[in-house]
Amino acid sequence: RKEVEQDPGPFNVPEGATVAFNCTYSNSASQSFFWYRQDCRKEPKLLMSVYSSGNEDGRFTAQLNRASQYISLLIRDSKLSDSATYLCVVKSNTGNQFYFGTGTSLTVIP
Amino acid sequence: DGGITQSPKYLFRKEGQNVTLSCEQNLNHDAMYWYRQDPGQGLRLIYYSQIVNDFQKGDIAEGYSVSREKKESFPLTVTSAQKNPTAFYLCASSKGLAGRSYEQYFGPGTRLTVT
Numbered sequence: 001r002k003e004v005e006q007d008p009g010p011f012n013v014p015e016g017a018t019v020a021f022n023c024t025y026s027n028s029a030s031q032s033f034f035w036y037r038q039d040c041r042k043e044p045k046l047l048m049s050v051y052s053s054g055n056e057d058g059r060f061t062a063q064l065n066r067a068s069q070y071i072s073l074l075i076r077d078s079k080l081s082d083s084a085t086y087l088c089v090v091k092s093n094t095g096n097q098f099y100f101g102t103g104t105s106l107t108v109i110p
Numbered sequence: 111d112g113g114i115t116q117s118p119k120y121l122f123r124k125e126g127q128n129v130t131l132s133c134e135q136n137l138n139h140d141a142m143y144w145y146r147q148d149p150g151q152g153l154r155l156i157y158y159s160q161i162v163n164d165f166q167k168g169d170i171a172e173g174y175s176v177s178r179e180k181k182e183s184f185p186l187t188v189t190s191a192q193k194n195p196t197a198f199y200l201c202a203s204s205k206g207l208a209g210r211s212y213e214q215y216f217g218p219g220t221r222l223t224v225t
Binding site: 034043 | 142143145151152153155158160168198200202204206212213214215216217218219220
């Protein structure tokens with residue numbers, strides 16, 4: 001079983017739409033959670049960390065459900081510039097390894 | 111400017127040759143990582159290092175070697191034993207310290223093509 005699983009999409013949404021991505025993780029000892037954004041042929045860049053209480057950064061909201069072992073990312077009022085692949089990342093508390101999902105592809109259409 | 115640099119951006123090699131990819135960081139991070147990304151796939155961990163002069167194999171270490179002689183530097187050598195070396199190689203670093211929620215930062219990557 002993979003450490004982190006994501007729906008690969010693709011998600012094609014119109015500008016202004018709200019879109020949500022989910023990600024599940026298998027190791028209940030996981031302690032740190034992140035969403036990264038990766039543009040085509042570029043390196044991943046940190047979008048936001050995910051905290052237990054949930055957190056928001058502008059149009060982006062991240063939530064963590066430890067009981068069900070899933071993380072979500074909500075993007076409101078989608079912009080063309082949001083088109084990218086979104087990677088879910090989980091880090092165990094017992095080591096320094098990060099585990100990456102395969103990414104969810106988002107295309108925002110004019 | 112703090113960050114992670116990787117060089118070169120593009121690298122072309124003939125089959126059978128070893129090649130070394132450079133990764134340098136000036137973020138004073140303890141932990142450094144090498145990943146490989148193939149088209150349409152997620153990142154796979156090759157090697158990581160938590161402190162100088164120490165490193166551990168990741169999920170796909172066969173055919174690769176690393177060294178960590180300095181905190182700032184973590185070069186990766188792709189040897190001729192690596193069966194499918196053509197890929198996008200990403201170096202990353204984090205503050206380290208197992209148990210803390212420190213995020214990872216990535217370099218711009220090196221695209222290696224072996225023919």
